[in-house]
Structures are given as C-alpha cells and as structure tokens.
Amino acid sequence: MLKLKSSREIEAMRKAGLVVWEAHQIAKRLVRPGVTTGEIDRAVEKFFEEQNVVPLFKGVPGRVPFPAVCCISVNDEVVHGIPGSRKLVEGDIISIDTGCKLKGWCGDSAFTHAVGQVDDDVQKLLDCTSGVLQLAIKLMGSRNRWGDVASEMATFVRDYGFAVVENFVGHGIGKNMHEDPQVPNFCSPSFRRKHDFELEPGLVIAVEPMVNMGTKKVRPLPDFWTQSTADGKYSAHFEHTIAMTEDGPWALTANPRSGEEEETIDAATTTKG
Numbered sequence: 001m002l003k004l005k006s007s008r009e010i011e012a013m014r015k016a017g018l019v020v021w022e023a024h025q026i027a028k029r030l031v032r033p034g035v036t037t038g039e040i041d042r043a044v045e046k047f048f049e050e051q052n053v054v055p056l057f058k059g060v061p062g063r064v065p066f067p068a069v070c071c072i073s074v075n076d077e078v079v080h081g082i083p084g085s086r087k088l089v090e091g092d093i094i095s096i097d098t099g100c101k102l103k104g105w106c107g108d109s110a111f112t113h114a115v116g117q118v119d120d121d122v123q124k125l126l127d128c129t130s131g132v133l134q135l136a137i138k139l140m141g142s143r144n145r146w147g148d149v150a151s152e153m154a155t156f157v158r159d160y161g162f163a164v165v166e167n168f169v170g171h172g173i174g175k176n177m178h179e180d181p182q183v184p185n186f187c188s189p190s191f192r193r194k195h196d197f198e199l200e201p202g203l204v205i206a207v208e209p210m211v212n213m214g215t216k217k218v219r220p221l222p223d224f225w226t227q228s229t230a231d232g233k234y235s236a237h238f239e240h241t242i243a244m245t246e247d248g249p250w251a252l253t254a255n256p257r258s259g260e261e262e263e264t265i266d267a268a269t270t271t272k273g
C-alpha cells in the first residue's frame with residue numbers, strides 16, 4: 001500500500017532529513033587517506049546520539065544483524081558495506097549511506113566521495129552518479145509517472161558508458177525506512193505494466209542510483225552484507241529522500257543552504273562523455 005504524506009508530515013520528514021544531511025557533512029570532513037571506515041561510522045553514531053535520533057541501519061535483521069549506523073562501501077563495493085578497520089588510501093572512492101528516525105519520521109541518503117585524487121574515469125563515475133540523481137529530481141517536476149523518470153535515468157547512465165545496478169532499487173519512505181513503492185533506476189516493460197506509479201503530491205521516495213563502471217552484475221561477499229561488483233570495477237551510489245509537493249519535488253536530505261542540485265548537474269554535464 002502506497003501511503004501519501006500530508007504537507008505537515010513532509011515538514012516533519014524534512015527535520016529528519018536535515019539531521020541526515022548534517023551527519024553526511026561530519027562524515028565527509030573525515031574522508032582522507034589513513035582514516036578507517038569504522039572511525040567515520042563512530043563519528044556519525046556519536047552525532048546521532050547527541051541529536052537524540054534513532055539510527056535506521058543498526059540492527060537491521062539479516063544472517064547477522066547489521067552492526068553499524070552507516071553502510072560504507074569502498075571502490076568495487078556497491079552497497080551494504082560494513083564499516084571496520086579498513087584504512088582509506090589515496091585514489092579510493094567511499095560510498096557512505098546512512099539514515100535516522102526523528103519523532104517517528106525517517107530520512108535516508110547516500111554520497112560517494114573521492115579519497116584525495118582519483119583517476120579521471122573514476123571522477124567521471126562520480127559525476128555520472130550524482131548527475132543522474134539530480135536529473136531524477138529535476139524530471140520528477142515535469143513527468144507524470146516514475147517509469148518516465150527511470151527510463152531517462154538509464155539512458156543518461158548508458159550515454160556515459162556505465163551500467164545501472166538492477167538488483168537494488170530505491171523505496172518509499174515515511175514512518176518506516178522501507179515502504180512501498182519500489183523505485184528502480186531503470187524501466188522494464190513489466191515495471192511499466194505492473195508497478196509504475198504516479199508522481200503526485202504527498203509521495204515520498206528514496207531515489208538511490210547505483211552505477212557500475214563495468215558490468216551491472218553484483219555479488220555478495222562472505223560477511224552476509226557487502227555487495228560488490230562481479231567484475232571488481234568501481235561502483236558509486238548517491239541517494240536523497242524526495243517528497244512531491246504542490247510546488248514540485250523537494251529533496252528532504254539535501255543541503256538547506258544552497259542549490260546543491262544545480263551545481264552538481266552542471267558539473268556532470270560539462271564532463272559528460
């Protein structure tokens with residue numbers, strides 16, 4: 001069941017989204033060679049404690065419950081990486097995904113950062129993945145159905161020569177982190193026929209493109225959580241929690257102070273191809 005949110009509920013979700021955004025600023029400032037992924041996770045956990053919010057990821061059930069407040073995935077790791085003793089080195093990319101619940105409402109977002117200087121093709125992967133998320137936000141303001149947005153996302157990524165991950169998708173979000181509908185970053189005929197949905201005011205979804213440099217195929221690692229690319233090439237992941245309002249799409253986990261969207265999409269366009 002798809003649950004639409006009132007404008008008051010969306011305002012409450014923005015408050016949760018801003019805490020998630022702040023957590024990402026703390027994490028981003030720590031990203032440099034020599035820092036461990038566990039140190040970044042602990043800084044975010046401390047911030048969530050200070051803010052009195054409930055981390056969404058810690059304890060998520062699986063073969064073993066997820067042990068951290070962030071999923072941290074490095075290089076060829078796509079999503080669901082477990083933070084720990086791995087030290088970042090120059091040229092790595094690090095995807096940080098985190099979320100929290102404030103007064104009953106959830107926020108969820110992810111960013112991928114370069115560690116120091118990265119190769120040009122890796123920078124292109126980051127530009128493509130952040131660019132396709134910003135494209136999706138923009139298109140949500142002019143398209144009627146998600147399938148139309150998703151098919152343009154897939155074309156955008158294909159034009160870069162990269163591959164959209166299909167095994168993992170975005171999701172509705174509200175009082176729970178994962179609600180209906182499923183939000184793929186590509187559009188199959190069966191999605192259009194059976195699962196497509198209208199972009200109407202009150203809809204709140206987490207849009208989270210995962211883009212691989214090589215094959216779209218992923219494989220699980222033996223830790224029961226981490227998903228890597230099947231060919232060992234790099235992967236990036238960006239995510240925002242986005243509400244449809246009467247005035248158009250609103251990225252609830254985005255920078256409160258500036259046009260983060262516009263800047264990113266311009267950068268992506270100039271380096272495209």
Ligand code: MG
Pocket residue numbers: 097098099108109110208239
């Ligand atoms: Mg997430």
Ligand code: MG
Pocket residue numbers: 108170171206208239
């Ligand atoms: Mg998510």
